[in-house]
Amino acid sequence: MKEISGGVCAPKGFRAGGIWCGIKASQSKRDLALIYSEKPCTASAMYTRNRVKAASILVSQINLASGRCHGVIANSGNANACTGAAGLAHARRMAQLAAEEFMVEPNSLAVASTGVIGVPLPIDKIEAAMGTLADSLRSDAAGHEAALEAIMTTDTRKKDVSLEIEIAGVPVRLGAMVKGSGMIHPNMATMLCFITTDAVISRDLLDRALRKAVNGSFNRVTVDGDTSTNDMVLVLANGQAGNSPIESEDTGYEIFAEALGFLCVKLAKAMARDGEGATKLLACTVSGAENETAAEVLAKSIAGSSLVKTACFGADANWGRVLCAMGYSGIEFDPDTVDVRFASSAGEILVCRNGASVPFSEEEAKRILSEEEIEIIADIRAPEGHKGRCTVWGCDLTYDYVKINGDYRS
Amino acid sequence: MKEISGGVCAPKGFRAGGIWCGIKASQSKRDLALIYSEKPCTASAMYTRNRVKAASILVSQINLASGRCHGVIANSGNANACTGAAGLAHARRMAQLAAEEFMVEPNSLAVASTGVIGVPLPIDKIEAAMGTLADSLRSDAAGHEAALEAIMTTDTRKKDVSLEIEIAGVPVRLGAMVKGSGMIHPNMATMLCFITTDAVISRDLLDRALRKAVNGSFNRVTVDGDTSTNDMVLVLANGQAGNSPIESEDTGYEIFAEALGFLCVKLAKAMARDGEGATKLLACTVSGAENETAAEVLAKSIAGSSLVKTACFGADANWGRVLCAMGYSGIEFDPDTVDVRFASSAGEILVCRNGASVPFSEEEAKRILSEEEIEIIADIRAPEGHKGRCTVWGCDLTYDYVKINGDYRS
Numbered sequence: 001m002k003e004i005s006g007g008v009c010a011p012k013g014f015r016a017g018g019i020w021c022g023i024k025a026s027q028s029k030r031d032l033a034l035i036y037s038e039k040p041c042t043a044s045a046m047y048t049r050n051r052v053k054a055a056s057i058l059v060s061q062i063n064l065a066s067g068r069c070h071g072v073i074a075n076s077g078n079a080n081a082c083t084g085a086a087g088l089a090h091a092r093r094m095a096q097l098a099a100e101e102f103m104v105e106p107n108s109l110a111v112a113s114t115g116v117i118g119v120p121l122p123i124d125k126i127e128a129a130m131g132t133l134a135d136s137l138r139s140d141a142a143g144h145e146a147a148l149e150a151i152m153t154t155d156t157r158k159k160d161v162s163l164e165i166e167i168a169g170v171p172v173r174l175g176a177m178v179k180g181s182g183m184i185h186p187n188m189a190t191m192l193c194f195i196t197t198d199a200v201i202s203r204d205l206l207d208r209a210l211r212k213a214v215n216g217s218f219n220r221v222t223v224d225g226d227t228s229t230n231d232m233v234l235v236l237a238n239g240q241a242g243n244s245p246i247e248s249e250d251t252g253y254e255i256f257a258e259a260l261g262f263l264c265v266k267l268a269k270a271m272a273r274d275g276e277g278a279t280k281l282l283a284c285t286v287s288g289a290e291n292e293t294a295a296e297v298l299a300k301s302i303a304g305s306s307l308v309k310t311a312c313f314g315a316d317a318n319w320g321r322v323l324c325a326m327g328y329s330g331i332e333f334d335p336d337t338v339d340v341r342f343a344s345s346a347g348e349i350l351v352c353r354n355g356a357s358v359p360f361s362e363e364e365a366k367r368i369l370s371e372e373e374i375e376i377i378a379d380i381r382a383p384e385g386h387k388g389r390c391t392v393w394g395c396d397l398t399y400d401y402v403k404i405n406g407d408y409r410s
Numbered sequence: 411m412k413e414i415s416g417g418v419c420a421p422k423g424f425r426a427g428g429i430w431c432g433i434k435a436s437q438s439k440r441d442l443a444l445i446y447s448e449k450p451c452t453a454s455a456m457y458t459r460n461r462v463k464a465a466s467i468l469v470s471q472i473n474l475a476s477g478r479c480h481g482v483i484a485n486s487g488n489a490n491a492c493t494g495a496a497g498l499a500h501a502r503r504m505a506q507l508a509a510e511e512f513m514v515e516p517n518s519l520a521v522a523s524t525g526v527i528g529v530p531l532p533i534d535k536i537e538a539a540m541g542t543l544a545d546s547l548r549s550d551a552a553g554h555e556a557a558l559e560a561i562m563t564t565d566t567r568k569k570d571v572s573l574e575i576e577i578a579g580v581p582v583r584l585g586a587m588v589k590g591s592g593m594i595h596p597n598m599a600t601m602l603c604f605i606t607t608d609a610v611i612s613r614d615l616l617d618r619a620l621r622k623a624v625n626g627s628f629n630r631v632t633v634d635g636d637t638s639t640n641d642m643v644l645v646l647a648n649g650q651a652g653n654s655p656i657e658s659e660d661t662g663y664e665i666f667a668e669a670l671g672f673l674c675v676k677l678a679k680a681m682a683r684d685g686e687g688a689t690k691l692l693a694c695t696v697s698g699a700e701n702e703t704a705a706e707v708l709a710k711s712i713a714g715s716s717l718v719k720t721a722c723f724g725a726d727a728n729w730g731r732v733l734c735a736m737g738y739s740g741i742e743f744d745p746d747t748v749d750v751r752f753a754s755s756a757g758e759i760l761v762c763r764n765g766a767s768v769p770f771s772e773e774e775a776k777r778i779l780s781e782e783e784i785e786i787i788a789d790i791r792a793p794e795g796h797k798g799r800c801t802v803w804g805c806d807l808t809y810d811y812v813k814i815n816g817d818y819r820s
Contacts, residue, residue, distance in 0.1 A: 052737035052745040052765070082733060084746070084766045117730030118767035227738045229730075306716070310812050320527030320639075323492060327462035328637045335462040336494070355462070356494045357528035399812050402720050 001165045001259050007144030010162035010175040011198035012240035013037050014071075016143040017136035018150025021129035023077035023115070023122055030150035032126060034098060034133050035194055036071035036109075041236035043069035044206040045110065046214050048231035054081035054190075055091035055121075056113040057230060063095055063107045064234075067203040072194055072234055073098040073133075074112035074151050076179075079190065080121040081113070081229040090121040097127055101134045112232050114153055114179065114190040148177040151192055155179050159270040165259045167252040170243040172199045174259055178267040180228075180274075190230035191218065193267060198241035199256055205246050209257040210235050217264035220296065220392040221272045222304045235260070272393040277400025280312055281373045281393065286326075288380030289388035294331045296390040301329035302376060303394035312374055313396035317342060317365035319351040322378060339379045344371035354381075411575045411669050417554030420572035420585035421608035422650035423447050424481075426553040427546035428560025431539035433487035433525070433532055442536060443560035444508060444543050445604055446481035446519075451646035453479035454616040455520065456624050458641035464491035464600075465501035465531075466523040467640060473505055473517045474644075477613040482604055482644055483508040483543075484522035484561050486589075489600065490531040491523075491639040500531040507537055511544045522642050524563055524589065524600040558587040561602055565589050569680040575669045577662040580653040582609045584669055588677040590638075590684075600640035601628065603677060608651035609666055615656050619667040620645050627674035630706065630802040631682045632714045645670070682803040687810025690722055691783045691803065696736075698790030699798035704741045706800040711739035712786060719807035722784055727752060727775035729761040732788060749789045754781035764791075 008016050018033040043064050047057050056074075063069065073094055080087045095111040113121065137143060148158055162175035180191030201209075214233055246252045273281040284303040289295035302308055305325040311318040319340045327335065340352035346368045351360050368374075380386065418426050428443040453474050457467050466484075473479065483504055490497045505521040523531065547553060558568055572585035590601030611619075624643055656662045683691040694713040699705035712718055715735040721728040729750045737745065750762035756778045761770050778784075790796065 050734065050737035051739075051741075051743060052733050079730075082730060082745070082762070082766050084764070117734070118762070227734075229734055229737065306811075313812065320489075320492060323462050324460065324527070324637075324639055327460035327639065329461075331461075333461065335492070352492070352528070354494070356492050397716075397812060399809050401716075402723065402807060402809050402812060 001163055001262065004162050004164045004173065006141050006162050006175055007148065007160045007177055008035050008175040008194060008196040009139050009141060009144045011173040011196045013039055013198060013238045014196045015137040015139045016147040017133060017138060018146035019129060019133050019136050022125040023075055030146060031075055031077045032129055032133055033074045033147040033150035034071065034137065035147055035196065036102065036137060037236060037238040039238045039240060040068050040070055040108065041238040042201060042203050042206055043067055043234065043236050044203065044210045045232060045234045046210060048228055050227050050229050052081065052229045054079050054113055054230040055083060055087035056080055056111045057232060058088060059091040059095060060110040060112065060232065064110055068108065069110055069236060070102065070104050070108045071236065072110040072112060074192060075126065076114050076151050076153050078115035078119055078121050079113050079117045079230050082118040083120055086120060090123045093123055094126055097130045101130055110234055112192050112230070114151065114192055114230050117229065144175070144177065151179045153179065154276060156274055159267055159274065161263050161266050163259050163263060165255050167243040167255055170241060172241040172243050172256070173197065174263055176263055176267060178271055180271055190228040191271065193218070193233040195235040195263065197235065197237045198239065199237050199246065200239040200241060200243050201237050201246040201256065205253055206235060206237055209260050212257060213260040213264040216261055217268035221268045222300050222392060222394045269393050272395050275395035277398040277403065278395030279398055280396040282312055282376060282395060283373065283391055283393055284376045285389070285391040286378045287389040288382060288386050289331065289333065290386050291388040292390050295388040296392065297331050298326050298329050298378070299390050299392040301325045302378065303392050306397055309394065309397035312369060313398050315366050315369035317351050317362065317369060322376060323352065323355065326378060333380050334382055337380055337382045339381060341377040342368050343375040343377060344368045344373060346371050411573055411672065414572050414574045414583065416551050416572050416585055417558065417570045417587055418445050418585040418604060418606040419549050419551060419554045421583040421606045423449055423608060423648045424606045425547040425549045426557040427543060427548060428556035429539060429543050429546050432535040433485055440556060440560035441485055441487045442539055442543055443484045443557040444481065444547060445557055445606065446512065446547060447646060447648040449648045449650060450478050450480055450518065451648040452611060452613050452616055453477055453520070453644065453646050454613065454620045455642060455644045456620060458638055460637050460639050462491065462639045464489055464523055464640040465493060465497035466490055466521045467642060468498060469501040469505060470520040470522065470642065474520055478518065479520055479646060480512065480514050480518045481646065482520040482522060484602060485536065486524050486561050486563050488525035488529055488531050489523050489527045489640050492528040493530055496530060500533045503533055504536055507540045511540050520644055522602050522640070524561065524602055524640050527639065554585070554587065561589045563589065564686060566684055569677055569684065571673050571676050573669050573673060575665050577653040577665055580651060582651040582653050582666070583607065584673055586673055586677060588681055590681055600638040601681065603628070603643040605645040605673065607645065607647045608649065609647050609656065610649040610651060610653050611647050611656040611666060615663055616645060616647055619670050622667060623670040623674040626671055627678035631678045632710050632802060632804045679803050682805050685805035687808040687813065688805030689808055690806040692722055692786060692805060693783065693801055693803055694786045695801040696788045697799040698792060698796050699741065699743065700796050701798040702800050705798040706802065707741050708736050708739050708788070709800050709802040711735045712788065713802050713804035716807055719804065722779060723806035723808050725776050725779035727761050727772065727779060732786060733762065733765065736788060743790050744792055747790055747792045749791060751787040752778050753785040753787060754778045754783060756781050
């Protein structure tokens with residue numbers, strides 16, 4: 001497995017583009033993106049679990065039901081959520097307009113939106129710009145870049161990755177872009193992830209690989225616990241690599257699934273680090289829990305605690321808050337068996353042993369916690385010797401988080 | 411029911427006091443409190459549900475098992491939590507020292523602590539000061555004030571209340587003090603609530619009344635979701651009012667339970683308003699849910715959302731975040747039946763009807779949300795016409811929250 005350039009255009013047969021169509025006020029910002037494959041793709045997607053779902057989510061669920069798809073059209077600047085029946089019609093129309101442009105089935109594209117909730121989508125602007133959008137498609141990195149820019153909102157950096165793997169001697173490529181600050185900002189920073197691959201793979205196995213990858217990555221990111229109305233992860237496989245078809249959990253599948261997992265973890269960490277106002281990436285690992293699920297709940301309780309997050313911002317080795325957050329996670333464990341360590345590139349330090357204080361150098365702890373990537377490690381050393389282990393990612397809670405979210409719409 | 415003065419000393423036969431014994435650095439701050447009744451009391455208590463429990467909690471659970479108790483000794487400046495076996499011995503000794511002072515059973519007092527986690531309790535200082543503490547007890551408001559000051563930590567204001575009711579023509583008094591900022595600060599601002607009453611009431615009914623009151627008040631406060639290792643609500647009834655004993659759910663019980671509920675709600679709201687860095691009290695009401703529990707979960711999801719809290723700080727009528735928080739609460743409901751309103755002493759404004767935007771004046775909304783007490787009202791108007799309704803209390807999320815918690819221990 002090696003990293004390559006090109007993003008979603010790295011795999012054979014995909015083109016992408018992005019333009020400004022007038023949804024965002026500033027002409028200097030792109031707001032309409034398209035990723036397209038002439039050859040129909042095998043498609044798999046995962047959507048937000050929020051009860052409040054944007055129109056784009058509902059339409060994509062219908063259009064992808066067949067598991068076949070040519071691509072995805074996405075806009076930023078407007079979430080088309082809480083917009084009622086008109087919103088649904090707009091989302092359907094948006095996918096249709098792209099389909100007409102390429103003379104393919106009207107329901108053969110997915111649609112995604114991100115932006116402010118409760119404002120009607122200016123579908124006329126999208127319709128007027130469709131020709132320009134189609135003409136802007138390119139099969140190189142520039143096309144990928146343009147599309148990525150067009151789905152970004154409060155993101156402070158571009159988050160993408162592309163890989164090449166070999167399946168039975170045949171090179172296969174995966175490319176991806178993600179936008180969003182870890183569900184931190186439902187009114188604007190929905191998480192959208194578009195993944196392309198030229199692998200030949202059955203829908204069942206694509207589904208399986210995607211679920212595994214997402215559960216081990218995006219679903220282990222916690223920023224402020226809020227989940228968006230528009231979240232969507234989409235993978236499109238157009239089969240252009242010509243590898244021997246992946247139709248069972250064989251070596252080929254393992255290689256593909258591993259690459260997809262690596263790709264999603266990399267993007268998930270980038271997303272957590274890009275949380276609004278965040279200055280630090282937190283990786284919180286719990287081990288010795290009864291099982292992996294229990295470890296995940298405990299780790300998320302720590303990484304999600306506002307007190308832990310603010311302490312990390314202040315580089316304050318406040319280990320009591322870590323233990324406390326584990327305590328209210330709802331998971332059963334014996335506090336007297338817990339060790340807590342803080343780690344970073346500056347070193348590692350034990351601050352709590354068997355649930356009680358141990359002497360440690362505040363200066364050293366401060367130095368360790370002042371790095372941009374911090375690890376919080378809680379080991380449950382119960383006599384039963386459970387093996388449940390999980391790492392989740394989050395970020396610190398800062399003044400800027402309050403600033404950005406305090407009066408966001410103005 | 412009328413409010414009276416005197417706090418925990420308002421009921422007959424209770425004395426209270428508070429001194430500085432040296433746990434806190436500054437001599438100007440009291441750190442050791444005692445509330446005592448010569449006549450043994452019927453006692454009922456509720457404790458933190460955090461898996462990590464302070465030594466004081468474990469010892470109080472044992473000492474109150476009998477349901478009889480003379481009072482409570484409490485310290486601030488040290489939580490005596492995550493302190494192992496030594497911590498347990500210290501907590502037991504602390505209760506014992508007070509008991510010896512009054513020559514009562516060694517296990518006939520409750521004990522409470524609040525302060526930094528993981529630091530050994532300086533029991534010698536408490537022992538040395540015990541005589542002074544006992545001598546400081548007074549049966550008037552001054553005694554109450556001194557005790558209240560001695561349990562305060564990051565609290566910015568005193569939170570107390572005392573009431574007089576009549577049971578079959580006999581005046582009965584209740585008094586209470588609370589410290590804490592709504593579980594906002596587990597390393598320091600544990601929630602402690604001490605309630606005294608001279609009512610004659612059986613333990614069963616005192617338990618029942620306390621559970622009902624706490625579930626409808628303190629358990630409906632959410633500040634940042636963190637719950638402390640030391641939380642405790644204690645009620646002591648010494649029977650000095652001489653009312654006809656409350657031994658069944660008769661009118662007398664109803665009157666007493668109503669007063670206890672009123673008292674707890676008043677203190678719960680004061681606590682939410684006193685959340686660290688908070689500038690506003692949020693009252694979030696959800697109606698039309700399937701039942702009261704569902705309404706409570708929905709309301710807590712809204713009041714607990716960092717995005718809703720920051721929007722309130724910024725007086726930003728960001729109703730999408732309210733709907734979104736309901737959406738990820740885990741409760742089933744149809745978003746298309748939800749109306750959202752914001753209200754305060756400056757007026758009321760509808761911002762969302764049937765889950766979708768309605769035109770409203772941003773200026774008016776801003777004026778309403780700029781008040782110190784804000785109401786967020788979400789009505790689910792489902793055809794089934796469910797009646798589940800609940801109000802929870804919280805506060806806004808501000809720069810000062812980050813500041814206070816970012817480098818707390820320094």
